[in-house]
Amino acid sequence: MPHEKVAPEHVMLTKQLLDVSLRTKPGQRMWINSWDHTLELASDLAWESKKRNCEVLLTVQPEDLWLRSMIEAPLELVDNLPAHFAAALEETDIYIYTLGPRKPIPWNTIPAERRKSVSVWLDTRYDKSRFAEQWAKVARRNKVRMVGIESTLATPERAESIGLDLEEWRRAMFEGCTADPGEMASQGRALEPLMNGEGQVHLTTPFGTDFRFRLDKRPPDYSYGLATEEKAERGEVVFLPTGGIEVSAAEDSAEGRIVYDPLIRTGKGEVEDLTFQVAQGRIKQVSARSEKRSSSVILEKELAMRTASDISDSD
Structure with missing residues (x-):
């Protein structure tokens, strides 16, 4: 054939x-x-x-x-x-x-x-x-x-x-x-010094996010799409798509509000304006609007668990 x-x-x-x-x-x-x-x-x-x-x-x-x-x-x-x-x-x-x-x-x-x-x-x-x-x-x-x-x-x-x-x-x-x-490496290396050290980060969006945290002393983790020997020695995977710099926060420094502006669909319904209130690095309150009002509590708990897991995994 x-x-x-x-x-x-x-x-x-x-x-x-x-x-x-x-x-x-x-x-x-x-x-x-x-x-x-x-x-x-x-x-x-x-x-x-x-x-x-x-x-x-x-x-x-x-x-x-x-x-x-x-x-x-x-x-x-x-x-x-x-x-x-x-x-x-x-x-x-x-x-x-x-x-x-x-x-x-x-x-x-x-x-x-x-x-x-x-x-x-x-x-x-x-x-x-x-x-x-x-x-x-x-x-x-x-x-x-x-x-x-x-x-x-x-x-x-x-x-x-x-x-x-x-x-x-x-x-x-x-x-x-x-x-x-x-090209990614050229642009990324210009940003690396700004994202290193113990700087303060303040994130805002037109949708209501107002979030602050402090960088810790860990060096930024970057990937420009090359599976190098150095990454192999550390046991790290290169993921495609690539082209990112990741920094980690001092875990107890996160404060403020995070708002997810896109509509989120789950198996139980649709969620709008998913919002997290964070204090001392922990999620203190979760709120959302759902088309299925009767299941909004279930949806909020499910999304909170999923998103909190994503946040902790990216540290």
Whole structure:
């Protein structure tokens, strides 16, 4: 059977990934891990890697199996890095994985005591699971360069859930994946001195956000799309789209109000004007307007838990 023509966006993405972000060389051993909804991209990526004379291992994670495992599988299997995973990683030079699953994770179906074991990001800066911690130890020891493709999160199901225009979201993701690392680095390095140290930050928006916090002494974390040896030595993942500088706040210094201006859709309804009141680094009050008045309390609690988790994970 003749091979189908590769989608133009896949051609550009694989070239950027293999030739710019990773600068692959013949003979390198590559492991590509894909969700089932991203298999076409993973297959194209594997083929382009083979054309560059790289050795390729391609694995697939079915969404249904993953979710059932998170809910029902013995906890020791979910929590720990299997020996054969570790063995494969030890023989790997480059690890590439797509982000997923296709649908938003139904956290309410996962027992509360198991949620901390769910590993999605794999990078221990954001992923606090034991699996990710054990993975990072092996990756650091073997200096595995790792890239996570975030653009695969732009799915119809997720766009509907959070109220985004799917095509616009995909376009923004694709442009971020193929942006010029040199240009990003030039602009980013000009900002790094301003975002370092112990400065005071004051954020305001026309929609009502008025939020202050103090930077701590930790250096900024930046990513310009290059999977370097230095990042491999730290066990860090380079995510695409890229081009960001992250700073961390002194945890007890955050004060003020955060207002989410977009309409937020969840499985239980729609939420407008989601607002957090923060004092001494903690969320003290949550309010929102919902079209489904009877379920507004449930929605507020659900969104507060989700957003608070996002805030804590980004510290």
